Amino acid sequence: GQQVMQIPQYQHVQEGEDFTTYCNSSTTLSNIQWYKQRPGGHPVFLIQLVKSGEVKKQKRLTFQFGEAKKNSSLHITATQTTDVGTYFCAGIQGAQKLVFGQGTRLTINP
Amino acid sequence: NAGVTQTPKFQVLKTGQSMTLQCAQDMNHEYMSWYRQDPGMGLRLIHYSVGAGITDQGEVPNGYNVSRSTTEDFPLRLLSAAPSQTSVYFCASSYGPSLYTGELFFGEGSRLTVL
Numbered sequence A: 001g002q003q004v005m006q007i008p009q010y011q012h013v014q015e016g017e018d019f020t021t022y023c024n025s026s027t028t029l030s031n032i033q034w035y036k037q038r039p040g041g042h043p044v045f046l047i048q049l050v051k052s053g054e055v056k057k058q059k060r061l062t063f064q065f066g067e068a069k070k071n072s073s074l075h076i077t078a079t080q081t082t083d084v085g086t087y088f089c090a091g092i093q094g095a096q097k098l099v100f101g102q103g104t105r106l107t108i109n110p
Numbered sequence B: 001n002a003g004v005t006q007t008p009k010f011q012v013l014k015t016g017q018s019m020t021l022q023c024a025q026d027m028n029h030e031y032m033s034w035y036r037q038d039p040g041m042g043l044r045l046i047h048y049s050v051g052a053g054i055t056d057q058g059e060v061p062n063g064y065n066v067s068r069s070t071t072e073d074f075p076l077r078l079l080s081a082a083p084s085q086t087s088v089y090f091c092a093s094s095y096g097p098s099l100y101t102g103e104l105f106f107g108e109g110s111r112l113t114v115l
Helices: none
Strands: A004-007 A008-015 A021-025 A032-038 A043-049 A055-058 A062-066 A071-076 A084-091 A097-100 A104-109 B004-007 B008-012 B020-023 B031-038 B042-051 B054-057 B063-064 B076-078 B087-094 B110-114
Touching: A004 A084, A008 A021, A008 B042, A021 A084, A021 A104, A032 A071, A043 A055, A043 A062, A071 B063, A097 B042, B004 B087, B008 B020, B020 B031, B020 B087, B054 B087
Parallel strands: A008 A104, B008 B110
Antiparallel strands: A004 A021, A021 A071, A032 A043, A032 A084, A055 A062, A062 A071, A084 A097, A084 A104, B004 B020, B020 B076, B031 B042, B031 B087, B042 B054, B063 B076, B087 B110
16 A cells, blocks of 8 residues: 655754655655644644645745655754644545654754 | 544553543534554554445554444444553544545544553
């Protein structure tokens, strides 16, 4: 079945530094979703990318969908302590299953 | 709207015991699902439902049962708990029935420990 891999598994940065997490799929994705989970919390939807090569921005967060629709990335510019958490990408399988990557846990030194 | 409500938030079981994790949503969502989250494993789909009376298996269904008698409720039953089922369980819903129509809304989670 479809596998979604995320790297890195962990990332520690100084506040103000940039952060990027990468998501790769073994198959072509129709679309990809990104979620954020704060420590001790539940996943919260951030964004969905649908088009090949699509780039979307949410304030300091930039999301990209690869041209071949097999990879995606999330880049955070100038991290803040509120960015702490685990970021997950997820691809839809068969219209009714969302397959999650392992997540990237971001910690920040203030 | 309360969104997705899960109960209980914490539960400790002994091996072999059975229990039910409750999930209810008040958003009239057609799609509901259960995930388990283990360290380093991300979120893995257990079972899902695209409407009342319709359920299907996800990636890790063994040891779990579900039913969907109403649009609002989607309970997850552990038939005979095993230590390997120690995990955090999340219920999630979507407008559905296809996930192309929108994102998942997650409950706050239920932390289960099996001794």
